[in-house]
Amino acid sequence: MSIEQGNLSYLNTPAVGPWGDYLKQIDRVAPYLGSLSRWIETLKRPKRVMMVDVPIKRDDGTITHFEGFSVVHNNSRGPGKGGIRYHPDVSMPEVMALSAWMTIKNAALNLPFGGAKGGIRFNPGEYSTGEVERITRRYTSEVNIVLGEQWIPAPDLGTSAREMAWLMDTFSMNRGHTDYAVVTGKPVSLGGSLGRQEGTGRGVYVVTCEAAAKLGIDVSQAKVAVQGFGNVGGIAAKLLHEHGAKIVAVQDHKATVFNDKGLDIPTLIRYASLNGSVAGFKEASETADRGAFWGVDCDIMIPAALEQQITRENAGSIRAQLVVEGANGPTTPEADDILSDKGVLVVPDVIANAGGVTVSYFEYSQAQQSYWLTDEEIGARLTRSMREAFGGVWAISKEKGISLRTAAFIVGCTRVLEARDMRGLYP
CATH class of the missing domain: 3.40.50.10860 (Leucine Dehydrogenase, chain A, domain 1)
Structure with missing residues (x-):
């Protein structure tokens, strides 16, 4: 139908x-x-x-x-x-x-x-x-x-x-x-791109570092809470961990685990891969109260699971200075307002998790040309694209005194509607 x-x-x-x-x-x-x-x-x-x-x-x-x-x-x-x-x-x-x-x-x-x-x-x-x-x-x-x-x-x-x-x-x-160009995210042996699987998580990591620097947060000393521990949350957590950050809380579809001294992320990733969840990880405390995740003491929070996770009911509990949306639509508009009133900076999904589609574009272009980039070239291009996009949105946000989300929507909507205006209507 x-x-x-x-x-x-x-x-x-x-x-x-x-x-x-x-x-x-x-x-x-x-x-x-x-x-x-x-x-x-x-x-x-x-x-x-x-x-x-x-x-x-x-x-x-x-x-x-x-x-x-x-x-x-x-x-x-x-x-x-x-x-x-x-x-x-x-x-x-x-x-x-x-x-x-x-x-x-x-x-x-x-x-x-x-x-x-x-x-x-x-x-x-x-x-x-x-x-x-x-x-x-x-x-x-x-x-x-x-x-x-x-x-x-x-x-x-x-x-x-x-x-x-x-x-x-x-x-x-x-x-x-x-x-090969009909779909992206394919196996590398079938025309896929190096770096595609890690693209979204790596992009989240890049903009987290950029946003943290704007707020004066030293990522190497920061406490981070991550919701969702798959290709997005898990990879972002791994890269932040390698940068020195303490991942103090992780929540997946089954459990929430905490360790104020920092979780051993490489070990947790292997554990979750073998067991299908972070549940039962012995090097952390665990709670059955999923809502407790939102009140954890942290500097940076990365919701990287599903949409509508941060709502008017739990936004007031968030103690982080910075929220980076690894998922699509994890924050409701009402929660956005609450976080703004609290002085929490939210990096919106349309910028924060765009690393995956950016590498998909690289894959699409490579498939059309039958010319393949190295992992290092992909990583460098992705980092540059994410930094440029964040920088442009940040500048508009400061110039107009608006949220990063509204600034990102100004950029995106303007480009789409300019194209619509120039193309006109058919017939």
Whole structure:
């Protein structure tokens, strides 16, 4: 089933959840857009929304149906770029919001992409490898009409290079030739880029160091709390640990562990990899109260799990001076206001976690040219891009006396709407 633009009247009703948060963010930036504000509805309406049925035959011979989603939010600046999420809580409003944040993020980093996102509502951990492969391939076939020219996917929560390889192969078989550029985050042996898996976490690390320096925080002496311990939170924690920071708290989907003297992050990463969680790590204390994480004594907090984690209920408990959003949409607008009143600096997701899509752009370009960069070249280009983007947003924030989030949205929305204005309307 494809829900085209004319049938999206429900978008005009009061929105809640991640999509509602995004709309509030757009409303906050509108007064700064000048004459471009006449195009503001462009940002509030996805270009194409699809919900697809994904049926597969299970290993036991039974048939199971899954709900799949694909949203191309905007392609004024290029094909939509954004990952595919496998999670039991995936929903259409969530995928819409994630696709819209990708539009802003790609523009804020000045990448030649629009925004898009996809997802399937299921827990991949409850299915065999063969079943996950069949789900991935069937989903790819169902959304085939938007892949490549309108949407270039990548890994996200619950997916990895493995799923991207299956997607590329399915798409290529349907086209009759191998297309390395249809998806990013692939295995290096299949046209993937060095540094892609670490890209988002490394980008979080870079902007954390940049923001900390602005606040006079010595990262090598800082206490850091990290929510989410996968490719984003885990890698950011590892790099900060190597820089001398003390990671005093880590929370994942099962447990929260603390050590005021600093957790041994390399050991914790190995432990979590073997056990599927940080739960039971003997070199730390543990609590069943997930809310206790937000009140931990720290200088820097990195929410790198899911959206809507920092809310009006827990924002007042945060003791950090700096919050760096490794996840997409982890802070609600109401919580943003509370943190601002407390004097907490928030580096927004559309800048902080843009390292992954930046390296995806490098991968996309390499695939088109069949010319591959070294790990050192990727790292240097990523660091430069993240620093330049943060520096530009910081300057606007100081010039106008506004939050970094609003400043980042000014940059992103202006670039998108300038492109929309220059292209005009067809027909």
